[in-house]
Amino acid sequence: MAGLLFIIYAAIFSFLILKWKFFNVHGISRRYLLLAFALKLCFGFLLGWIYTDHYTDRKTGDTYRFFDDAQIIYESVDDGLDVYLKLLTGIGMEEDEVAMKYYHRMTHMERSYSEAFFNDNQTIIRANALIMPFSRGNYHVHIAFWCFVSMIGLTAILKVLTRYFPRKRIAMFTAVFLLPTVLFWGSGVLKEPILLLGLGLFFRGIMRFAYGEFKPQNALGFLLGIVFLVITKGYVLFALIPASAGLLLARAFPNRNFWLMFGIPHLVLLLLVFLGPLINPTLDFAQQMNLKQAAFFNVAAESDSGSLLELPSIDHSSDLLLNAPNALHVTYLRPWPWEWTNFLYIPAALENLFLFIALGLMLWNFRRPYGLAVPIFAFGLSAVLVLGVLIGEVVPVLGAVVRYKMPVLIFLFVIIFALTDHVMLQRRFPILRKKLKKL
Numbered sequence: 345m346a347g348l349l350f351i352i353y354a355a356i357f358s359f360l361i362l363k364w365k366f367f368n369v370h371g372i373s374r375r376y377l378l379l380a381f382a383l384k385l386c387f388g389f390l391l392g393w394i395y396t397d398h399y400t401d402r403k404t405g406d407t408y409r410f411f412d413d414a415q416i417i418y419e420s421v422d423d424g425l426d427v428y429l430k431l432l433t434g435i436g437m438e439e440d441e442v443a444m445k446y447y448h449r450m451t452h453m454e455r456s457y458s459e460a461f462f463n464d465n466q467t468i469i470r471a472n473a474l475i476m477p478f479s480r481g482n483y484h485v486h487i488a489f490w491c492f493v494s495m496i497g498l499t500a501i502l503k504v505l506t507r508y509f510p511r512k513r514i515a516m517f518t519a520v521f522l523l524p525t526v527l528f529w530g531s532g533v534l535k536e537p538i539l540l541l542g543l544g545l546f547f548r549g550i551m552r553f554a555y556g557e558f559k560p561q562n563a564l565g566f567l568l569g570i571v572f573l574v575i576t577k578g579y580v581l582f583a584l585i586p587a588s589a590g591l592l593l594a595r596a597f598p599n600r601n602f603w604l605m606f607g608i609p610h611l612v613l614l615l616l617v618f619l620g621p622l623i624n625p626t627l628d629f630a631q632q633m634n635l636k637q638a639a640f641f642n643v644a645a646e647s648d649s650g651s652l653l654e655l656p657s658i659d660h661s662s663d664l665l666l667n668a669p670n671a672l673h674v675t676y677l678r679p680w681p682w683e684w685t686n687f688l689y690i691p692a693a694l695e696n697l698f699l700f701i702a703l704g705l706m707l708w709n710f711r712r713p714y715g716l717a718v719p720i721f722a723f724g725l726s727a728v729l730v731l732g733v734l735i736g737e738v739v740p741v742l743g744a745v746v747r748y749k750m751p752v753l754i755f756l757f758v759i760i761f762a763l764t765d766h767v768m769l770q771r772r773f774p775i776l777r778k779k780l781k782k783l
Contacts, residue, residue, distance in 0.1 A: 347484075349479070349480065349482055349485050350482065350484045350485050350487075350488055353478075353479075353485055353488045353489065354385065354488045357381065357488060357491075357492040357495075358378060358381065360492070361374060361377050361378050361381055361495065362374050362378065366496070366499065367499055369499060369502055369503050369506055370503070370506045370507055370510065370513070371506050371510060371513040372502065372506060372513055372517055376517065377495070377499065380495070380498075380517075380521040380522075381491060381492070381495055383521075383522075383527060384491040384494065384495065384527060384530070384531040385487060385488065385491050385531070387527045387528050387531040387532075388487035388488075388490070388491055388531040388532050388533070389484070389487065390528070391407060391528060391529075391531065391532035391534075392407060392483060392484070392487065392532065392533070394688070395407045395408060406534055406535075407532050407533045407534055408483075409451065409452050410452060410465065410468045410469050410472060410533070410534075411472055411483060411486065411533055413450040413451065413452050413453060413469045414469050414470070414471075414472030414473040414475075414476060415473075415476065415481055416446055416449050416450050417431045417432060417446065417450075417469070417470070417473035417476070418473055418476035418477070418481060419446070420442075420443065420446045421477075423442050423446075424442075426440075427440065427442050427443050427446070428473075430443045431443050431446055431447060431470075431473070432470055432473055432474060433470075434466075434470075450469070452465050452469065453465060453466055453469060464535050464575060464576050464577065464578075467535065467538065467575040467576055468534065468535045468538070468576075471538060472486060472533065475489050483533065486533045487531070487532070487533060490531070490532065490533055490534070490537040490538075491531050491537070493537045493538065493540075493541050494530045494531065494536070494537035494540040494541060496541055496544065497537075497539075497540035497541035497542065497543055497544030497545065498520050498521060498526075498530075498540055498544060499544070500544030500545055500547065500548040500565075501520050501543070501544045501547050501548070501754065502516060502517060502520045502521070503548065504547060504548055504551045504720070505519075505520065505720065505758060508716045508717050508720055509717060509720075509761075509762065511766060512761055512762070512766055515761040515764075515766070516758065516761065518757070518761075519754055519757035519758050519761060520754055523695055523753055523754065523757065524690075524691030524692070524694050524695045525691050525692050525695055525746065525747075525749070525750050525753055526540075526750055526753060526754060527691070528688075528691045529747055529750045530750065535576050535577070536576075536747075536750060536751075538572055538575075538576045539572070539573070539576040539577050539580065539751060540751065541569075541572050542568075542569045542570070542571070542572025542573040542576060543569070543573065543580065543751050544569070545565045545566060545568055545569030545572065546566065546569030546570060546572075546573055546581070546584070547569075547723075548565070548566075548569075549562060549565060549566025549569055550566070550584075550588050550591060550592075550723070551591075551719065551720065551723070552566075553591065553592055553595060554591040554592070554594070554595055554719045554723075555716070555719070556595065577748075577751075579731075579734060580731065580751055580752075582734075583727060583730040583731040583734055583752075584726075584727055584730075584731075585609070586609045586610045586613050586726055586730060587606075587609075587722065587723045587726035587727055587730075588723075589609035590605065590606035590607065590608065590609045590610065590722065590726065591606065591719055591722070591723060593605045593606070593608055593609065594606050594719070602718060602719075602722075603722075606722050606726075610726065613730075616629070617629050617630070617661050617664055617665075618661045618662075620661075621661065628661075629661070629664065630658050630659070630660060630661045630663060630664055633658050633664070633734075633737060633738050634657070634658040634659070636738045637655060637657075637658060637737070637738045637739075637740065640738060640739055640740050640741065640744070641740055644740060644741045651689075651741055651742035651743050652740055652741060652742075653674060653678075653740045653741065653742055653745075654740075655667075655670075655674070655736075655737065655738075655740045656670060658737060664733070664737065667736075667737050668733045668736075668737070670736065671732060671733045671734075671735070671736025671737040672729070672732045672733060672736055673736070674735075674736040674745060675731075675732040675733075675735045675736040675745060675749050676696075676699070676728075676732060676749065676756065677696060677699075678696075678742055678745065678746075679692055679693050679696070679742055679746065680693070680696070681693050681696070681697065688743055688746065689742070689743070689746060691746075692746040695753070699756075699757075699760075702757065702760045702761070702764075703760060705764060705769060706760050706761075706763050706764045708772075709764050709765045709766075709768045709769045709772070710763055710764070710765065711763065711764065711765035711768070712763065713762050713763065717762060720758070720762070721758075721759060721762050721763075723755070724755035724756070724758050724759045724762075725755075725759055727752050727755045728752055728755055728756050728759060731749070731751075731752045732749070732752065735748050735749055
């Protein structure tokens with residue numbers, strides 16, 4: 345019965361990909377989107393298998409610990425639909441003794457440490473609990489749901505890219521759908537599919553602002569994108585603020601130099617790094633990141649993490665700039681191929697090999713961005729730098745770095761492909777032209 349249920353939902357989502365107007369992407373056949381969905385399902389099963397056979401403690405593996413807590417919420421239906429709804433929404437839950445009995449059975453609804461952003465454990469637990477009535481508690485059905493959710497977000501990103509890079513649509517499809525890290529972490533029963541949904545809706549909305557195409561009917565999707573980012577990975581939204589503000593400022597003053605307008609919010613951020621502590625203690629970014637780094641070290645020590653990195657300390661505001669090159673190295677170049685110490689590093693290590701090849705081809709066939717491609721390039725460059733520094737300076741666990749950089753990897757490869765002269769590349773490698781024509 346469980347297998348049949350998975351097939352039914354996979355077929356429904358496949359039908360939507362083939363028929364829903366949203367999945368009509370310029371220059372990309374729907375069959376490629378369907379193949380991407382099938383590939384995501386395979387990676388979703390792979391992630392579940394790894395956490396079943398190699399990381400067998402369900403209380404520590406993300407994919408099962410949140411799923412198991414969601415099952416507890418679903419079981420509360422036996423005591424009434426109202427109990428289930430209170431646990432699902434949190435509204436009126438604390439006043440209901442029956443609901444609180446179920447709440448106290450859950451082990452990951454609350455965190456043992458505090459942080460500046462929303463507790464995203466609650467997001468994925470309650471999201472899984474929302475799916476439970478449809479899945480009947482079957483884990484593999486959840487894989488189908490989350491793969492489809494992430495497909496929506498990734499397709500939203502691709503729709504923007506193919507419009508402004510029409511001659512590089514295959515490269516952009518690769519950057520969005522075929523990166524191993526995005527396939528692996530973005531296809532499981534985890535927080536990442538919701539993050540990708542939020543990122544896609546937000547990116548599409550902000551680009552509509554940048555190109556003067558935003559309409560009132562686009563507001564809902566844009567606002568939902570912000571909400572999904574806030575309730576999953578708030579730090580991603582924080583890292584996108586300078587780029588978003590820069591695009592809006594450049595749009596507001598179209599007759600001024602684009603890079604000057606785009607750079608102003610980044611200059612403001614840089615000034616806040618140094619002057620923030622003098623204005624308000626809460627604006628002491630160095631101290632906040634130092635505390636966050638220490639919290640990560642403590643959690644890693646408690647869990648006996650085998651992939652601990654030695655990061656330079658963040659004692660002064662100047663350290664944020666001095667440590668930035670090392671942070672970018674940690675975020676985007678680790679793990680090295682010889683660091684394949686466990687299954688979860690293999691996708692990232694393979695990806696890094698692809699990264700070096702792509703960088704080499706870009707430098708050999710370099711072409712600067714121009715025209716309508718510039719805003720996308722600028723947004724991606726800012727996201728890659730800000731988020732790369734944020735992750736690389738704070739996160740001392742290699743496994744966590746691999747996972748946290750997942751959303752911004754898309755923009756890293758978009759930048760590389762945007763700077764690559766595809767005409768020159770095809771002249772140097774005629775076989776590429778023949779292969780691309782077949783696609």
